[in-house]
Amino acid sequence: MAEKLVFDYAIEGLFLRGLAGQMTQRLKDRLRQGGIDLDQKLLPAYSFDTWVRCLEMAVTELFPALPEPDAWRLLGEFMVKGYQETPTGAAMLTLLTALGPHQRLARLQKSLRSGNNYTLTRLKTVAPTVVEVWVNDASSTRYFVQGLIFAGMFMDRVTGLTVDILGVDAEGTTYRIAWRGSRRGRYR
Numbered sequence: 603m604a605e606k607l608v609f610d611y612a613i614e615g616l617f618l619r620g621l622a623g624q625m626t627q628r629l630k631d632r633l634r635q636g637g638i639d640l641d642q643k644l645l646p647a648y649s650f651d652t653w654v655r656c657l658e659m660a661v662t663e664l665f666p667a668l669p670e671p672d673a674w675r676l677l678g679e680f681m682v683k684g685y686q687e688t689p690t691g692a693a694m695l696t697l698l699t700a701l702g703p704h705q706r707l708a709r710l711q712k713s714l715r716s717g718n719n720y721t722l723t724r725l726k727t728v729a730p731t732v733v734e735v736w737v738n739d740a741s742s743t744r745y746f747v748q749g750l751i752f753a754g755m756f757m758d759r760v761t762g763l764t765v766d767i768l769g770v771d772a773e774g775t776t777y778r779i780a781w782r783g784s785r786r787g788r789y790r
Contacts (some may be wrong), residue, residue, distance in 0.1 A: 608718045612681070616684055703781060710735060
């Protein structure tokens with residue numbers, strides 16, 4: 603398998619846009635030491651290990667009082683908010699806001715792959731408003747992905763939304779996404 607890479611759009615979306623109001627000089631310095639220098643032009647891609655290391659730094663620096671899973675989920679939500687401000691994210695979100703919840707989840711792999719070269723997903727419809735999604739990530743970033751899915755579905759203004767982790771195996775994490783209804787519109 604090719605090296606797992608995270609593209610500059612994802613770095614920009616989270617660290618330069620999503621966390622713009624929370625970024626501290628201390629975190630910028632730590633990110634630079636971790637391999638992402640926000641004061642320089644971003645590289646086209648960063649290794650998965652660099653990405654995870656820098657996500658861990660952001661979690662511990664910005665949300666020290668939160669339980670770790672909550673901090674990771676919140677970071678995922680900030681990612682979606684910031685990513686929609688990037689050119690790539692804005693184009694993708696224009697399409698996604700026109701789709702309903704099932705269609706949006708069916709495009710989850712393509713959506714996640716717009717920021718990396720490695721994400722794989724499998725979808726299983728359980729009921730009209732319940733879908734199980736397996737994502738090939740069993741690391742601590744599974745909570746980050748949980749936050750991404752929640753924020754991405756919330757953009758569709760679904761009501762009664764829950765995104766729960768059903769299980770983790772050696773290769774990935776299974777999420778259960780459930781909602782009551784949908785009022786399409788853009789998440790801000």
